[in-house]
Amino acid sequence: MYISRLCLQNYRCYDNFEIDFNKELTVIVAENGKGKTAILDAVAVALGPYLACFDGVKANQISDTDVRQTKDTVGRTLEHVLRMKSQYPVVIGAEGVVDGEKITWKRELKAAGGRTTILNAKALSEYGRHMVKALREVNDSKIILPVMAYYGTSRMWKDNKLFELRKDISLERGSGYVDCMEPSSSYNTFGQWFKYAAMSAMEFDRYLAESGKKDEKNPYTEVLKAVRQAIITCIGSMGWTDIDYSFAFQNLIIMHETMGVLPLEALSDGTRSVISMAADLAYRMVRLNPDLGAMAALETPGIVLIDEVDMHLHPSWQQAVVYDVRKAFPNVQFIVTTHSPQVLSTVPAEAIRILRWDNNLINIDKPAFSLGAESFQLLKDIQNVDTRPQALPIVKDLYRYLMLVSEDKWDTDEARELRKRLDEWSKGCEPALVRADTEIRMKSFRRKKK
Structure with missing residues (x-):
C-alpha cells in the first residue's frame, strides 16, 4: 500500500495544490512556514477512512483551523478594517495503490463547524472494512496489515x-x-x-x-x-x-x-x-x-510520515539517518521533510520535492542532481541559501575584495585595506583568499609582459 498523489483545496496555505509521491521515499523541502508540515498533516487526514475501520482507532479530521484564510478588506471613510475570510470547501484528495489496485478518494469539510466527509472515500473505507472482516471471521495469519505512523x-x-x-x-x-x-x-x-x-x-x-x-x-x-x-x-x-x-x-x-x-x-x-x-x-x-x-x-509494508527527519541530529548522522531508517523498514513508504543539505545528499534527486513560493503561487521543483553531492552545493542549488552568511560585514568585505581582484584593482588603497582586515579575520585559513593570491600572481605576470 502506498499513496502516489495528494490534492489540496483551501487547506491551510494551499489554494489549489497537487504533489506526487515516490513509491519508496519522498523528501519535501521548503522554508519555514511554507507548507511542509501541512502536507504531512493532510496525508494523515487522507488515511483516516482506513484507520477508522478499526476498533479504538480515531481518524484525523479536517478542523476549522485548517481552513485557508484570505484577506477581506472593508473600506470605510477614514480607515480600512482588515478581516480574514474562511474559504470553503476544504478538500483533501488522494490517489494510491492498495493490493495492487489504483484507487482515488477524497475528504471534505464543507462549512464551519461541520464534519469531515468520508462519502467520497468509499474505496479506502471498503479496504479497511475488508481487512477488519477478514481478521474477525477468518483470522488468517497471512493477512498483512500495513503500518501507518506520523512522527512530528x-x-x-x-x-x-x-x-x-x-x-x-x-x-x-x-x-x-x-x-x-x-x-x-x-x-x-x-x-x-x-x-x-x-x-x-x-x-x-x-x-x-x-x-x-x-x-x-x-x-x-x-x-x-x-x-x-x-x-x-x-x-x-x-x-x-x-x-x-x-x-x-x-x-x-x-x-x-x-x-x-x-x-x-x-x-x-x-x-x-x-x-x-x-x-x-x-x-x-x-x-x-x-x-x-x-x-x-x-x-511489514505501510506509510510513515516524519517531520524534520534531521531534528536534533549531528550533520554526520544527518548523512545516515534516511538510509538507516529505510534499511530498518525496507517495505515502508516514507514521506519526510527536512532543512538539511546533509540529508538531501543521501537521497536521489527524483525523491526530492522543493516547494517554491512566488507571489502567493507555488511551484514544485525537482533537482537535477543530489545523491552523493557536496552539501554546500545542495544548500545553494536546492535550498537557495548562500554558502556564506550574507549579513556579516566581513563577508561583504570578502566579496568586495574578490571583485576588486577580478577587476585588476588588487593593488588599490581600498583593496589593501580590505586585505589587511581579511587576513586578520581568516588567519590564513580562507580558501577564497588563497585562490585570489594565485589569481593576483597570474595577473601581475601578464601585466608585466605588456
Whole structure:
C-alpha cells in the first residue's frame, strides 16, 4: 500500500495544490512556514477512512483551523478594517495503490463547524472494512496489515505512544493503529514498555519450561527481537551495538563500541528521538502482524510520515539517518521533510520535492542532481541559501575584495585595506583568499609582459 498523489483545496496555505509521491521515499523541502508540515498533516487526514475501520482507532479530521484564510478588506471613510475570510470547501484528495489496485478518494469539510466527509472515500473505507472482516471471521495469519505512523517535531515531548504491551500480544491486531497519526512519541514511555516486555519475556520462558512447551515461541521475545533489531539498524552507524534492560541497574542501557555501556537517560535528544521512533514503529508492526515475529520490521509494508527527519541530529548522522531508517523498514513508504543539505545528499534527486513560493503561487521543483553531492552545493542549488552568511560585514568585505581582484584593482588603497582586515579575520585559513593570491600572481605576470 502506498499513496502516489495528494490534492489540496483551501487547506491551510494551499489554494489549489497537487504533489506526487515516490513509491519508496519522498523528501519535501521548503522554508519555514511554507507548507511542509501541512502536507504531512493532510496525508494523515487522507488515511483516516482506513484507520477508522478499526476498533479504538480515531481518524484525523479536517478542523476549522485548517481552513485557508484570505484577506477581506472593508473600506470605510477614514480607515480600512482588515478581516480574514474562511474559504470553503476544504478538500483533501488522494490517489494510491492498495493490493495492487489504483484507487482515488477524497475528504471534505464543507462549512464551519461541520464534519469531515468520508462519502467520497468509499474505496479506502471498503479496504479497511475488508481487512477488519477478514481478521474477525477468518483470522488468517497471512493477512498483512500495513503500518501507518506520523512522527512530528514534538516526538520527544509527549507520552501518548508505545501503549502498554499486554499478554494477548498476538490478538487485537488493529491496536497497532492506536494513536498512530498523533505526531508525537515518547522516550520515557518506551523505557517503561521495554522493561515490561523484558520482564514478561522472562516470565513466559519460565511458564513454557514449567508446562513442558519449550518448543513454543515466546511472543515477548519475538517483539523484543524486532524492536531491538530495528533500533540498532537505525543507530548502528553511530557506533551503537545493542540495547537492553538491565535488571541489575533497573534501567534501560545501550552499548557503544567505544563508550561502553550507558543508561538511556545519558543520551542526547537526537539519539533518544531516533530510538523512540524506531521502537514505536517496530512495535506497531509486531502488533499488526504478530506472525511475522522478529521479521515484522523487515516485511511489514505501510506509510510513515516524519517531520524534520534531521531534528536534533549531528550533520554526520544527518548523512545516515534516511538510509538507516529505510534499511530498518525496507517495505515502508516514507514521506519526510527536512532543512538539511546533509540529508538531501543521501537521497536521489527524483525523491526530492522543493516547494517554491512566488507571489502567493507555488511551484514544485525537482533537482537535477543530489545523491552523493557536496552539501554546500545542495544548500545553494536546492535550498537557495548562500554558502556564506550574507549579513556579516566581513563577508561583504570578502566579496568586495574578490571583485576588486577580478577587476585588476588588487593593488588599490581600498583593496589593501580590505586585505589587511581579511587576513586578520581568516588567519590564513580562507580558501577564497588563497585562490585570489594565485589569481593576483597570474595577473601581475601578464601585466608585466605588456
